[in-house]
Amino acid sequence: MKADKTVPVQKNEKHTVKIEDLTHEGMGVAKIDGYPLFIEDALPGEEMEVKIHKTGKSFGYAKSMKRLTSSQNRVEVKDENFTRAGIAPLQHMHYPAQLTFKKQQVKNVMKRIAKMPDVKIFDTIGMAEPWGYRNKAQVPVRKVNEKLTTGFFRRNSHDLIPMENFYIQDPKIDEAIIKVRDIMRTYSVKPYNEKENTGNLRHIIIRRGYYTGEMMVILVTRTAKLFPTSKIIPDILEALPEVVSIVQNINPTRTNTILGEDAIVLYGEDQYKDTLLGKTYEISHRSFYQVNPVQTEKLYSVVLDYAELTGEETVIDAYSGIGTITLSLADKAKHVYGIETVEPAVENAKANAALNQIENVTFEAGLAEEVMVEWSKEGRKADVLVVDPPRKGLEGQFIDAVLEMKPTKMIYVSCNPATLARDLALLAEGGYTVEKIQPVDLFPQTNHVESVALLQLKTV
Numbered sequence: 001m002k003a004d005k006t007v008p009v010q011k012n013e014k015h016t017v018k019i020e021d022l023t024h025e026g027m028g029v030a031k032i033d034g035y036p037l038f039i040e041d042a043l044p045g046e047e048m049e050v051k052i053h054k055t056g057k058s059f060g061y062a063k064s065m066k067r068l069t070s071s072q073n074r075v076e077v078k079d080e081n082f083t084r085a086g087i088a089p090l091q092h093m094h095y096p097a098q099l100t101f102k103k104q105q106v107k108n109v110m111k112r113i114a115k116m117p118d119v120k121i122f123d124t125i126g127m128a129e130p131w132g133y134r135n136k137a138q139v140p141v142r143k144v145n146e147k148l149t150t151g152f153f154r155r156n157s158h159d160l161i162p163m164e165n166f167y168i169q170d171p172k173i174d175e176a177i178i179k180v181r182d183i184m185r186t187y188s189v190k191p192y193n194e195k196e197n198t199g200n201l202r203h204i205i206i207r208r209g210y211y212t213g214e215m216m217v218i219l220v221t222r223t224a225k226l227f228p229t230s231k232i233i234p235d236i237l238e239a240l241p242e243v244v245s246i247v248q249n250i251n252p253t254r255t256n257t258i259l260g261e262d263a264i265v266l267y268g269e270d271q272y273k274d275t276l277l278g279k280t281y282e283i284s285h286r287s288f289y290q291v292n293p294v295q296t297e298k299l300y301s302v303v304l305d306y307a308e309l310t311g312e313e314t315v316i317d318a319y320s321g322i323g324t325i326t327l328s329l330a331d332k333a334k335h336v337y338g339i340e341t342v343e344p345a346v347e348n349a350k351a352n353a354a355l356n357q358i359e360n361v362t363f364e365a366g367l368a369e370e371v372m373v374e375w376s377k378e379g380r381k382a383d384v385l386v387v388d389p390p391r392k393g394l395e396g397q398f399i400d401a402v403l404e405m406k407p408t409k410m411i412y413v414s415c416n417p418a419t420l421a422r423d424l425a426l427l428a429e430g431g432y433t434v435e436k437i438q439p440v441d442l443f444p445q446t447n448h449v450e451s452v453a454l455l456q457l458k459t460v
Contacts, residue, residue: 008033009052009060016068019046024105024417026090026447030062037062041083041092043071073097078131078167086155088168088445099124099441102449106417106439113421116428120436125298130444133292134169135210135274138258139177141184141191141201148191150181150204158194168445172215172242173206179239180204180217187232192222197254200226205249205258207283208242209274210293215242216272218285220249220258233267244268247285259286271348276300277328279356287348288321292442299413299440299450300328303386306411306438306454309333313383316375316407318368318398323349323361325386325413330358337382338363339371369394372401382407393419396426403430410455420451431458 009015009032017030019042028042030050036059039050047069050062073094082088090098102124111117127133139150142160151163165174181204190199205218217236219226226232226248237243246267251260263270263285271282274289277297283289290296303325307315309332317326320338322345330336330353338361340346346365353361364371368389385407387394393416402410410432414420424434432455440450 006057007055007060008035009037009055011052011055013052014049014065015052015062016047016049017062019044019048022101024108024447026093026101035060039064040089041077043074043093043097045069045071046074079163079165081152081161081163082167082445084154085152085161085163087152087166089447091445095126095130095444098130098444099126102441102447103439105447105449106420106437106451109417109421110424110437113418114425114428114434116421116424116434119434122436122438124439124441124449125295125302126441127292127295127444130441131167132169132171133294133444134166134173135293136205136207136289136291137166137169137173137177138203138205140203141181143191143193143199148181148185148189148201150177170208170210173208176206176208176215176217176240177204180206180219180236183232183235183239186235187228189226189232194254197222202251203258205285207272207285207289209272209283211275212273213242214244214272214274215240216245216247216283216285217243218247218249219266220251220260222250222252224248224250224262224264229266237267244272245270245285249285276324279324279327279352281322281324281352282348282355283322284344284348286342287345288342289324290442295440295442295450296324299442299452300325302438302440302452303411303413304328304332306452307332307384307386307409309384314381315384315386316372316382318372318385318387319389320349320363321345321388323352323363325388326361326363327353327356327358329384329386330361333384334360336361339368340365341367369398369401372398372405376401376404381405383409385410386413387411388413389419391416391419394423399423399426399430402427406431406457408457410457412451412453412455414451414453415448417449417451420453424453424455427455432456433458 019028021029028039049066054061192199192202203220207216248264250262315333315336320340326338435454
């Protein structure tokens with residue numbers, strides 16, 4: 001490969017650099033003659049010797065060879081593989097510094113994308129113990145050294161790194177994965193071969209109720225055959241007495257999507273239970289349910305605080321899932337309408353309302369943007385609108401419907417600061433004021449941050 005003479009560094013060169021900043025993904029940024037280099041496991045202020053391993057026209061990547069000075073915000077890492085796999089890319093950063101970093105991410109996009117540098121952004125709400133928090137694990141299965149092995153893929157590849165302790169997951173989930181893996185080895189279940197699309201067991205997924213302790217085991221297979229099921233199921237139940245549900249999900253396609261369309265319930269029902277803010281929820285193997293229950297309660301408490309409900313309000317909860325935010329709001333609202341595109345989740349939500357004896361809620365299946373347009377045409381009004389969209393943010397059609405309906409107050413729960421900032425700018429153009437934003441750390445040791453923004457309709 002010919003060297004690119006338009007950039008000041010070349011592949012395999014070694015340089016001494018000083019880290020100036022962090023990217024939004026938490027990589028260190030150093031510059032050589034103004035040319036940015038992105039470096040894993042690097043913190044601002046540190047000097048290090050690096051080796052260039054990739055260059056592009058605008059920026060390059062380098063690998064740390066030797067750290068010459070260490071930041072006061074550096075801590076000892078649990079396992080270097082967590083950085084390689086992208087499981088815990090911020091594990092080298094002192095936790096209070098992680099919280100400051102996440103607040104800064106929100107500030108950066110509010111200034112750069114939303115053009116709102118003066119919006120009040122509070123300090124990130126963190127955890128007392130920022131490890132062992134995940135209530136769900138999705139662990140790939142492959143053959144390594146002739147054995148069925150569980151672990152995690154190296155970042156940007158499908159090369160499996162064998163792992164037994166993930167540290168960010170509930171320790172009981174880590175134990176469960178090993179026990180299920182060993183049972184599969186006992187009965188010579190064939191691990192999936194991605195290149196040839198052969199073998200059978202693709203993923204082991206464990207979900208566990210933080211408060212109830214109930215556990216669900218999901219075995220994702222390439223085919224419906226799983227032998228010998230008559231021995232595998234009793235062995236899992238003996239090894240894991242907490243298990244209330246075992247589901248086999250079948251995914252025959254060559255895809256990065258983990259779950260397939262078809263499922264077979266092998267034991268119990270397709271559900272387990274957990275509680276949030278005192279309410280009980282039935283959760284199916286496909287249901288979206290926040291993975292950090294401790295921080296989810298803090299997140300929802302911010303939503304309730306911002307809503308300031310008196311019992312007289314009509315509320316719409318768009319992207320309502322299995323009803324966790326909807327039912328939390330229902331205690332203090334006149335009526336709450338939930339919109340959700342995944343029909344099984346709508347059925348879950350209705351069942352959860354009945355389970356908690358909540359009657360002042362209505363759930364509707366459909367795309368949030370389409371339902372909102374229809375409701376605004378019908379003249380339906382809302383005092384408070386709560387949205388919790390996926391990472392891509394709100395559809396333009398949805399924002400148009402909001403501006404047509406004009407709810408007095410809007411609460412935007414976001415998992416992506418960039419799309420949050422983009423959408424807040426559009427809503428502000430349509431007559432809303434962004435009052436304040438509260439970041440909440442649902443994913444310690446990673447670069448992800450949730451935010452709750454409060455918007456108020458301007459009065460003429």
